[in-house]
Amino acid sequence: MKKYLFIILSILLLISCKAKEEAPKVSGKTLNGAGATFPYPLYSAWASAYYKEKGIKINYQSIGSGGGIRQITERTVDFGATDMALKPEEVEEKRLLQFPTVIGGVVISFNLPELGDKRLVLDGETLCKIFLGEIKNWDDPKLKALNPGVNLPSKPITPVYRSDGSGTTAIFTHYLSDVCPKWAKEIGFGTSVNFKAGIGAKGNEGVANYVKRTPYSLGYLEYAYAVQNKIRAADLKNAKGKIVSPSVESFKEAAKTSQLDPAKHFYAWMTNAPGEGAWPITGATYILLAKEKAEVNKEVLKFFDWAFQAGDKTALELHYVPLPEEVKSKVREYWKNQGL
């Protein structure tokens, strides 16, 4: 009988221990979020700084944008995150709120040994034709016209795309749909699309690795990844016909000049933005909230409000591009209008 008593006592002890452990946490809440993988490093950096400062835990799981949308629609998390903005009618139908947090850009990396230290210039149409398999060689007249004075070899181009579903692919294919009617008609845009030419590699690291070791290949990468790994990227001719390099400034310019409308829950694509210095393959990553959960939303927004004020430095360190002040104030206004 003693044995049983001992077991029961130890179980009780364990329970009481656990209760004690949980006691201080009641004051410090935990907010749960899930979704896009792209902003994960940033959100977790923000979250740990926020926890140190305010004692509120933010638990963000990077399960992918699709999962994020599904989880917040089913109300199993406090906030969802997605790299592809939901359409305004979808936001309404699922009774959600949506706003952008940071900007990301997509850059074109390539492997062209003949280039030396000159820069490679591309435009939307050539990029589209390369990925459609219509421009097959580096010495194509279109490429030559864009790069006068550059020794372009007569070698076949190997386009490299992401084999896994990704917000990077969504932004990139949306840009191609913007600038290339044939792409829009035949392939369209989305986190995974039916690529017609080239080779698929898994993740940014897969594409980067592939381009690095395959001469005459060309692929698209998320900006942060390209910067961290010191990968060379091509310049692009933007909507205004200006040649721009990918940089924090040109991404911000794209965000400023694109039509982010709070009335449409910020549903907008920043691709092919009309600014003079705007990088044409730019996009934002978004947060989704459940409309009816006012109390929880206030807590979540406190976090993002804090991040908008104090988080820019962290974002830049991690090679994310913070929203320009104009957009931030639009987002804050949107919160206010929703009664939060």
Place this chain on the structure above:
Amino acid sequence: MATFKREYLFNSLFLAITALSSFLVIALLLGIFLVLLKESLPAFQRFGFLGFILSSSWDPVKENFGGAIPLFGTLVTSFFALILAIPIALGIAIFITEVAPKSLREPIGMAIELLAAIPSIIYGMWGLFTLAPIQSKYIEPFLQKTLGSLPYFGKLFSGTPLGIDIFTASLILSIMIIPFTASVARDAFQLVPPVLKESAYGVGATKWEVIKDVVIPYCKLGILGGIGLSLGRALGETMAVAFVLGNLNQFPSSLFSATATVTVKLANEFTEADKDIHLASLFYLALLLFIMSFTILAIAKYFIQRTGTK
């Protein structure tokens, strides 16, 4: 009397727990099957059975899905993996049971079984960063130059050698399944009654003749079972191939072309599938793979059991 009663109680409780554990596994299997069935229902209703497995389109934007290419890719990579793995695995099994001196048998057997302990993601990373460059630089151009000029057969080696292709994927798969095939074959070889072998040697047969005419025919079913087990594993292998196959929705034109398998599609697209029908189609593929490997494993087990009772 009291102790006896308590012992009895404990005993029946213990038996009940063991029974519960076993039935739990069966229930789990059934549960997984039912979930797959339920989740894939929207895709089944929209595309049907034949309409799905015969359609080669996979277009998430236009919401048109078919499983022909991933299903075909799964079969092709597994098939080539078996072709590469079987001779080596049989060689290993013969060496361990018949040729190697007794002191070498244990360590070699252990080393081969340890291959099976390497997590598949490591094979995938090794494949992407190490094997694929070697393949595209040295092995594949070499094969193209030599075997590529053969009539008919040479077509298998056409195309640009990029290293991310069926050949690399099959090679990695074959390395992964060698331990399974080898250990099942070895166990089968050890079941051959010594009397049979000794009588063969007695009438003057060489080692090669004994292996060819006595050991292998005796263990045919066991070897087949081992192959079946490996096939089951090759069909379901995910991470090792996800990195080196490209997830290209196209029928392969040669061993050097990229394609997709069911598992590669699932690993690549599951997280970002934001449309319901896309997700349902992925579940549908998973269901078909489940049925496929379940059937193959069941057949393999049957063969292995038959050798045991012979």
